[in-house]
Amino acid sequence: MKLRNRNITAILRMYVLLFKNYFSSAMNITVGIILTSIILVTWLFFKTSEYAVIDPYILASCLAINVLRNSQHILSVTITGWKTKKLFHNLSNAPISRGVIFFSILSFNYVLTFLISLQLFGLGMLFSSQREILSGVNWGYFILGYVMLTIMATTLCMAIIFTCSAELSNTINCASYFICMYLLGLGIPWNQIAQIHFLNFILYLIPHRYFINIMQAAWINDTKFTNFQGDGIIFKSISYNGNIIIPIVVGIIFIVIFAIYSIIKIRIFTQLSHTVVSNNYQLTMRNNIYMIKNAQSYGELKKIVDNLKLLNNENDNNYQLIEKHKKFRNKREKHERKLRK
The missing domain is CATH 1.10.287 (Helix Hairpins)
Structure with a gap:
């Protein structure tokens, strides 16, 4: 009982530290909350028309962007900053277990990302075009894609942070965000990307792709990936032979690899x-x-x-x-x- 109370106290203190660290940074607030909200509103104004929704994935895509921003890019900036300031050295040698430290970091990040996602979802519901889509959303697969994308982003972030230097890890995580934004249908519509066939094959190497595709397909309840865009171009680049289990299995394999590698690197780091x-x-x-x-x-x-x-x-x-x-x-x-x- 004493050990459990001590761990709860340590987690709460870590939460306070992480809360102050996030909201004391103008960059975190601007990039993680304000900029994402501006992107959503901009998309809803310019990617919809009076007669039809040009891009049916706007809100789902914005929620995916929020996950990549907060659960990978900003998490990378936070942890690399702690490593540079030797804060991790002090925490590793404090009377707190490593499990409690990293549980606090990851759980706080998950909760924060979810709360910002709720804010973005509420902002999207101000537009009638998004309220009309809600009735057809496959919530089971959408929530699965969202949760698994969040886990993948954090495990990949940890793997990169404890392998590379601070500058290189921040660069890789930032580049990962922009690649996913512009090449996975979040910024540039799929009907334009699908015209570049060799690029579609290369994009299969990006681990985020699989769960982002699940979120997009579930948002319009097209779990067989047979949807046609407004101009009639089929999404051949994300067909997966019409089987949604394929991206789920491949995505989980990526998560397991990143998680095992991260645990090994974190153990080595804390021991050192x-x-x-x-x-x-x-x-x-x-x-x-x-x-x-x-x-x-x-x-x-x-x-x-x-x-x-x-x-x-x-x-x-x-x-x-x-x-x-x-x-x-x-x-x-x-x-x-x-x-x-």
């Missing part, structure tokens, strides 16, 4: 973080002893001692964090053993 802090402490103590032994005069010795006092508090704090983390880990392992028995 713990080792680096411990080794730095031991190296610092050896250097201190060496300088004191080699002092040539009382004045030099006093100057060395004064300088060491300034650094001592920080080193002691690091050591205490390591010891607390060890004790906490031992208690948790003992508790888990008792539960198994």
Whole structure:
């Protein structure tokens, strides 16, 4: 019970930290909320006409954009910033389990993305063209595509972050967003992309494609991918032989690969973080002893001692964090053993 209460407290504190981190950044608010809302309103004004909806996927596509923005691009910026500021090193050596840390990060991201999606959905319902589409939406497949796209975005983001440098990972995640936006029917209609046949085959390599296609097909209740655009061009590029199970299975395979790889890389990263802090402490103590032994005069010795006092508090704090983390880990392992028995 004590362990559970401690984990809940840690998760709530992480939520507060993540909330402040997200809403204290003008870039996060502008790109993650304001810009996406502007894109939706712009699409609803210019991609619909008085007589017919030119692009039936507008709202579904915007919700997919929101997932990619917040669950991949902005998540990447947040975590790489923490890595650069050594915050992850401190968290890894704090008396909090790694599972609690990453559960807090991912669950907060999922909740935030969902709330922004609700805001965008409400904004779309202000337009009569979108309210008319609702009656024909296949909600089961749409929700499945939305949830799986969110999971895929976060697992792919984690895999990239803990493999590449901060600059490269942010670049890749940002490029991934723009590629999906313009080449997967979110920005450019499918009837134009379908005319470039070699591009359609290349786009099968983009993992987001499968769940975005499921969301788009479910939005107009065309789970066999046989829909015709307003100009009569069939969606041959996303036919999947008329079987919606194919993109679901392929998408899940991508998620499993990204998740396993992310877990391995995160384990390596946290272990290295713990080792680096411990080794730095031991190296610092050896250097201190060496300088004191080699002092040539009382004045030099006093100057060395004064300088060491300034650094001592920080080193002691690091050591205490390591010891607390060890004790906490031992208690948790003992508790888990008792539960198994």
